[in-house]
Amino acid sequence: ETGVTQSPTHLIKTRGQQVTLRCSSQSGHNTVSWYQQALGQGPQFIFQYYREEENGRGNFPPRFSGLQFPNYSSELNVNALELDDSALYLCASSWEGLAGIGDTQYFGPGTRLTVL
Amino acid sequence: AQSVSQHNHHVILSEAASLELGCNYSYGGTVNLFWYVQYPGQHLQLLLKYFSGDPLVKGIKGFEAEFIKSKFSFNLRKPSVQWSDTAEYFCAVNSNNNAGNMLTFGGGTRLMVKP
Numbered sequence: 001e002t003g004v005t006q007s008p009t010h011l012i013k014t015r016g017q018q019v020t021l022r023c024s025s026q027s028g029h030n031t032v033s034w035y036q037q038a039l040g041q042g043p044q045f046i047f048q049y050y051r052e053e054e055n056g057r058g059n060f061p062p063r064f065s066g067l068q069f070p071n072y073s074s075e076l077n078v079n080a081l082e083l084d085d086s087a088l089y090l091c092a093s094s095w096e097g098l099a100g101i102g103d104t105q106y107f108g109p110g111t112r113l114t115v116l
Numbered sequence: 117a118q119s120v121s122q123h124n125h126h127v128i129l130s131e132a133a134s135l136e137l138g139c140n141y142s143y144g145g146t147v148n149l150f151w152y153v154q155y156p157g158q159h160l161q162l163l164l165k166y167f168s169g170d171p172l173v174k175g176i177k178g179f180e181a182e183f184i185k186s187k188f189s190f191n192l193r194k195p196s197v198q199w200s201d202t203a204e205y206f207c208a209v210n211s212n213n214n215a216g217n218m219l220t221f222g223g224g225t226r227l228m229v230k231p
Contacts, residue, residue, distance in 0.1 A: 033218070042120075042206050042221030043160075056218055090160065096217060104150070105210075105219060107160040 004108035012114045021076040023091030031096040032074040037088040086115045118143035122222035137192040139207030148210040149190040155203045199231045
């Protein structure tokens with residue numbers, strides 16, 4: 001059983017650019033959630049994808065967008081990068097069944113994004 | 117909106133000392149509760165979780181946590197810490213609200229265990 005993987009590990013961009021981060025979910029999982037972890041803080045929920053659709057969104061602007069593919073992998077896209085977007089971006093996968101509280105989320109190693 | 121508070125930001129202990137890390141949450145509905153640990157240079161790992169049943173849950177590496185519903189608390193404990201427990205610990209709450217099955221994290225507690 002493979003765990004959650006993310007790519008790239010590190011990324012440096014300049015203000016105004018666009019970035020795409022990738023995540024492969026753990027085998028058997030159908031849901032991917034994305035979190036932003038600023039230095040010295042706990043992770044903050046960006047959004048979640050289930051069955052290739054956005055299943056919930058935190059307090060992040062529309063320039064943060066995502067996709068989920070039929071194999072349950074996912075992408076996080078950030079447009080018009082700002083300095084404050086510098087953070088560790090975490091992907092977590094889980095199994096979600098019918099309506100109700102979701103199951104345990106398992107995290108990948110993250111992508112460290114630096115915006116200059 | 118739900119929130120999670122971890123009152124201890126930094127904790128320094130000697131080996132064999134007992135550990136208790138506080139976690140309080142604000143949410144009136146049904147919740148799942150988690151403790152995650154982030155060892156230096158490693159990714160977030162699940163330490164233990166509470167979904168229902170016995171409010172005293174046991175996790176990996178000798179950790180346990182007690183859910184006290186009346187106090188909205190889920191404190192993490194370990195009777196005797198080891199140097200290898202040096203890490204950052206995050207309490208998290210999961211609820212199925214309009215934002216999907218999101219995890220709300222506390223700010224984390226950085227634990228240093230002196231050998």
